[in-house]
Amino acid sequence: MSAAVNKKDAQNIIGVFDSGLGGLTVLKYFLRDLPDYNYIYLGDSARLPYGEKSQATIYNYTREAVDFLFSVGCNLIIIACNTASSQALRRLQQEYLPVAYPGRRILGVIRPLVESITADKNIKAVGIIGTKATILSDAYKSELEKLKPSLRIEQVGTPLLVPLIEEGWAEKPETKMILKKYLRPLKEKQINALILGCTHYPFLHTQIKQIMGRQIMVPQPGEIISRSLNSYLKRHPELGLTQLAHPAYKFYTTDSPERFKLMGEKFLGRTINDLSRTVLTEL
Numbered sequence: 001m002s003a004a005v006n007k008k009d010a011q012n013i014i015g016v017f018d019s020g021l022g023g024l025t026v027l028k029y030f031l032r033d034l035p036d037y038n039y040i041y042l043g044d045s046a047r048l049p050y051g052e053k054s055q056a057t058i059y060n061y062t063r064e065a066v067d068f069l070f071s072v073g074c075n076l077i078i079i080a081c082n083t084a085s086s087q088a089l090r091r092l093q094q095e096y097l098p099v100a101y102p103g104r105r106i107l108g109v110i111r112p113l114v115e116s117i118t119a120d121k122n123i124k125a126v127g128i129i130g131t132k133a134t135i136l137s138d139a140y141k142s143e144l145e146k147l148k149p150s151l152r153i154e155q156v157g158t159p160l161l162v163p164l165i166e167e168g169w170a171e172k173p174e175t176k177m178i179l180k181k182y183l184r185p186l187k188e189k190q191i192n193a194l195i196l197g198c199t200h201y202p203f204l205h206t207q208i209k210q211i212m213g214r215q216i217m218v219p220q221p222g223e224i225i226s227r228s229l230n231s232y233l234k235r236h237p238e239l240g241l242t243q244l245a246h247p248a249y250k251f252y253t254t255d256s257p258e259r260f261k262l263m264g265e266k267f268l269g270r271t272i273n274d275l276s277r278t279v280l281t282e283l
């Protein structure tokens with residue numbers, strides 16, 4: 001990281017980071033519920049999937065993404081990626097941020113989802129699906145246990161889903177077949193709610209609900225994370241994030257902008273106009 005990156009002032013912008021396009025399922029709810037802020041989205045599509053990589057690699061990639069988003073003026077970064085949240089967030093918050101960017105903030109997505117599940121008295125058993133790295137980290141499990149020790153927790157790694165979604169195969173019968181195979185053990189364990197522990201999985205929300213049945217709650221992560229961001233912004237005026245009459249939404253990808261635009265507009269449900277390619281390793 002260069003000194004120039006460090007010195008750049010915060011410019012009233014919320015950064016949203018994901019390993020690829022999946023974080024757009026979170027940004028979609030920010031733009032619906034909190035549209036008057038400036039946003040910069042960064043998708044590290046060139047290095048996706050993070051979910052198959054080691055903790056050291058995921059930490060380094062996420063730190064580079066954080067450096068980039070702070071270098072373009074973000075005051076606050078939401079790490080929308082569950083894999084990065086589970087493998088890198090705590091270390092970034094505790095070791096890196098206070099030294100490299102005092103006064104700026106990084107938030108993840110695991111805590112808001114955990115708080116919402118544990119606040120619901122009717123949920124006695126919860127399932128979690130996520131990438132290999134997220135499930136192996138036990139990040140959801142340990143946070144859930146902290147807040148509600150009586151909760152029964154069932155986790156399943158579902159590594160084939162991200163490539164299928166990135167490929168635009170969400171609606172294909174083959175994907176539904178794979179989903180059924182992944183979800184069967186969770187169904188048999190009679191959970192009350194299922195956490196979609198990966199930014200990509202909201203694309204399969206309808207199919208997952210169909211397979212799991214009406215009794216099992218499958219919250220939309222973006223909705224919960226957006227509510228939590230709203231409350232955080234109200235509690236932290238010192239961050240200097242204000243609502244604007246003409247907010248700007250800017251997008252960066254580390255891979256082909258053409259592909260990002262094509263798939264991203266589907267993910268986001270709106271047109272992506274201001275889009276550039278960037279390289280994270282040169283920082």
Ligand code: DGL
Nearest residue numbers: 019049050051082083199
């Ligand atoms: N965005 C990641 C997540 O939420 C999944 C994709 C990947 O493996 O990079 O976990």
